[in-house]
Every structure is written in C-alpha cells, then in structure tokens.
Amino acid sequence: MDSLIASPAGAPAPDPIIIANLNLSLGEGAARVHILKDVSLRIGAGEAVGLIGASGSGKSTLLMVMAGLERPDQGEVVVAGVPFNGLGEDELARFRGRHIGIVFQSFHLIPTMTALENVAVPLELAGRADAFARAERELASVGLGERLNQYPAQLSGGEQQRVALARALAPDPAILVADEPTGNLDEATGQQIVELMFRKQRERGMTLVLVTHDASLARRCDRVVRLRSGAIDSSASHRHPTAAVAAP
Ligand SMILES: Nc1ncnc2c1ncn2[C@@H]1O[C@H](COP(=O)(O)OP(=O)(O)OP(=O)(O)O)[C@@H](O)[C@H]1O
Numbered sequence: 270m271d272s273l274i275a276s277p278a279g280a281p282a283p284d285p286i287i288i289a290n291l292n293l294s295l296g297e298g299a300a301r302v303h304i305l306k307d308v309s310l311r312i313g314a315g316e317a318v319g320l321i322g323a324s325g326s327g328k329s330t331l332l333m334v335m336a337g338l339e340r341p342d343q344g345e346v347v348v349a350g351v352p353f354n355g356l357g358e359d360e361l362a363r364f365r366g367r368h369i370g371i372v373f374q375s376f377h378l379i380p381t382m383t384a385l386e387n388v389a390v391p392l393e394l395a396g397r398a399d400a401f402a403r404a405e406r407e408l409a410s411v412g413l414g415e416r417l418n419q420y421p422a423q424l425s426g427g428e429q430q431r432v433a434l435a436r437a438l439a440p441d442p443a444i445l446v447a448d449e450p451t452g453n454l455d456e457a458t459g460q461q462i463v464e465l466m467f468r469k470q471r472e473r474g475m476t477l478v479l480v481t482h483d484a485s486l487a488r489r490c491d492r493v494v495r496l497r498s499g500a501i502d503s504s505a506s507h508r509h510p511t512a513a514v515a516a517p
Pocket residue numbers: 295296300302304322323324325326327328329330331
C-alpha cells in the first residue's frame with residue numbers, strides 16, 4: 270500500500286480506485302430501485318476525475334461506494350489495493366479514515382465543536398498523538414489560522430468548507446472525494462474553494478474524484494466521467510497520461 274501514498278512521477282503504481290461490474294440497489298421491497306448498473310471504472314494515481322450527470326443519475330451513490338459508505342450488491346471495489354468486499358464495517362471505517370478524505374456539499378461539521386476540534390477530534394480518535402498540532406497546521410494551510418476557536422455558526426459558508434477540507438486533508442489521504450463541494454457557496458467563494466482543492470491535490474499528488482453540476486469545473490479535471498441513469502455514459506480524458514478509459 271505504501272507505493273500508493275506518494276508515487277513519484279513516472280513510477281508505476283496500481284490504480285488507487287478500481288470498480289468492476291458494480292451493481293447497487295437501494296430501498297426495500299416494491300420501493301427497491303436499481304441505482305448503479307454495471308459500473309466499471311479505474312482511476313489512476315494522482316488523477317483528477319470530474320463526475321457529472323443529471324440529478325438522480327447516481328453520482329453521489331457512486332462516490333459513497335468509492336468511500337466505502339455504501340456496499341454494492343454485486344461487483345468489486347478495490348481502493349488503494351484493498352478489496353472492500355473483504356473488510357468488515359470497523360475495518361472499512363478505519364481504512365476510510367486513513368486513506369480517503371471526503372468533502373460534502375453541506376460541510377457536515379459538528380456544530381458543538383470549534384474549527385480546531387472538528388479537524389483534530391477525528392485524528393485523535395484515529396489514535397494520532399499529534400492530533401491538535403496537525404489540525405492547527407492544516408487549518409493554517411487553508412487560511413484559517415486565525416479562526417481556530419470559532420464554532421461553525423460563527424464562520425461563513427466558505428470558511429466552513431475550508432474547515433471541512435482541512436478535516437478531509439488532515440490524515441494525509443491518498444484519495445480525496447468531493448460531492449458538489451461548491452454547491453452551497455456563492456460563485457466567488459466556490460471558486461476559492463475549488464482553487465484551494467486543486468492546489469492541495471497537485472501539491473500532495475492525491476487522486477481526486479469531484480462530483481459537480483458545473484461543466485467548466487469538471488473540465489478542469491484530467492477526465493470527465495458522465496453517468497446516465499446509473500450507468501457510465503461517457504468518459505473523456507483531457508490531460509492525464511495514464512487515465513484509463515472506463516469500460517463500456
Ligand atoms: N436510500 C435510497 N433508497 C432508494 N432510492 C435512493 C436512495 N438513495 C438514493 N436513491 C435514488 O438513487 C438515485 C441516485 O441518487 P444519487 O443521490 O446518487 O444521485 P445524484 O446523481 O447524486 O443526484 P444529484 O445531482 O441530485 O445529487 C436517485 O434516483 C435517488 O432517488
């Protein structure tokens with residue numbers, strides 16, 4: 270797994286995200302809906318993938334599968350070389366905490382914790398002795414060094430999303446997934462978050478999966494994957510030399 274954390278340019282590394290013949294249904298009984306249909310997708314180390322598609326096409330569900338927050342009915346999900354099928358819930362949660370940073374549209378900060386605590390507490394729960402020092406560094410790196418002790422309600426939307434980004438980045442994950450991270454922000458603030466996210470991705474060589482409705486934002490990624498009714502409709506590469514094409 271070490272080879273995946275920071276693979277030097279040019280060094281061969283296994284694809285950090287491999288999804289093969291994935292099928293997933295949600296809901297019970299007659300309300301059960303087939304949501305993801307035979308989805309196969311490989312995402313390379315350091316690649317940025319924009320995931321687009323109409324509302325209800327399955328983007329968030331696919332992201333949740335990659336993060337191990339939803340389990341497929343069929344198919345394989347292998348992240349950073351680890352097959353999710355073989356992991357129990359606790360192992361999956363531990364794995365996620367170490368390797369996958371997640372950013373949501375609605376920030377998902379804990380309102381009773383300060384910015385610093387929101388970032389530090391997950392690190393502390395993961396057993397890191399330097400949780401608070403690390404959280405402070407991460408918050409400073411997203412421009413919030415002066416806001417450590419403020420609660421989410423005392424922060425602007427853009428600042429809250431910076432805290433959420435710092436929380437996602439603090440464990441130094443190899444993979445960052447973001448579900449419409451600018452969806453609740455005005456255009457200028459959203460743009461700042463996007464710049465920050467892409468800068469962090471480049472600096473750390475992270476693999477990024479970004480769900481967005483914004484076509485121009487998606488085009489900034491190395492590849493754009495479009496979902497239609499739960500299946501991969503198209504996959505178009507822009508820049509990334511090792512970007513694999515999704516299976517039809
Ligand atoms: N728990 C659930 N039970 C039944 N159906 C569900 C459940 N969760 C999601 N769905 C359905 O799965 C489909 C895909 O949902 P998903 O949230 O992945 O779409 P999306 O592409 O992210 O849409 P949006 O752009 O609106 O966020 C939708 O039709 C949704 O209604």
